Amino acid sequence: MDRTPDVEQRVCGIVLAAGAGRRFGAPKAGIVFEGRTLAERAAALLLGGGCDDVVVVTGALAQGLRLHSSANLHLVHNPLWNTGMASSLRAGLDAAAERGADAAVLTLVDLPWIGPEAVRRVIARHREGASVVAATYDGRRGHPILFARKHFADVAASAQGDSGARRFLAAHPTVADVDCTDTGRIDDVDVPADLPGP
Template identity: 50%
Template sequence: MAELRVPALVLAAGGGSRLGGRPKALLPYRGRPLLEHALATARAGGCAGAVAVLGAAAAEVRARVRAADDCRLVDNPDWPTGMASSLLAGLAALPPGTTAALVLLVDTPGVTPEAVRRLLAAHTGPADLAAAAYAGRRAHPVLIGAAHFPFLRATATGDAGARRLLASRPVALVDCTDAAVPDDLDTPADLPRWGIA
């Protein structure tokens, strides 16, 4: 059987419009930018490198974020059109031999390496489609096998991202209720919970 290769695809392009225009990738979390935290989570969970898609304040993010050698930072000039453009930019930048991508949102600091490990453990081949579940509710991260990439490229638009794919195919749910928290950072009211000023 061919070796399974799953890089993280970290979506980090958002401008944080509901956060007063603070790019989420640069929010300070535990002494480092939130994007660094997401990349470290993916690495500690066992991902084979990462592709991080930047958008808002991309030049500043590149200047302030330390990324490992196996992490590729990709600019998405179309980021204001929605998450789908970032997903497509990330897919185009995945390394050869990728059997699946672990899609991780930069604004979910409660996702842990253990949740990443559990999703990777569910990967057996390029036809896989899996998502972390919390008390039975599907959330992030999501593992998308390479066999689904063509459908994703054909259907991802606006802010829907992979929604059409996930709605049209069986998705294996991987319970992460005891391992992570899927909540995202969207508004100033969310920041104190994560210790972000």
């Protein structure tokens, strides 16, 4: 454990939803799957898993993104979205800090089969004392990923291009991995065939 446990920590979820979805053929944030856009599903995942607020970072689909109305849900546009995921991660961390978050839980918009229990487990491990937590699936690290606020600047500085938080996680010596294999699937959506038909 690398900090004193504190159940009062305020947690902000971050959805990276800025990409153009070139392989898919459209921005994935606005794709409707089982009645909700992928952005809505990701935001609901984080709120349902226990995040106090959720920031959805938009980019290619800056206008017309359908999200349910909530006082705890915030859209943040990243004007540099086409430079890669790193700029969206920085925008999300800045927004989380502005909202007084003590920790941020990160996920991607194109992971519709992650379950809220994974978010709950990651947050619970943080509240037990871990400052960096990652969900794992069959031994493979995936999302969601949590960073305590003290790491925000280092995560932002290490992010480059489309690597996001990968370099920070690889260099950080005390990532707490939490098994979430039974909570959902880490499969992503790259092309339309990845989503089952009606």
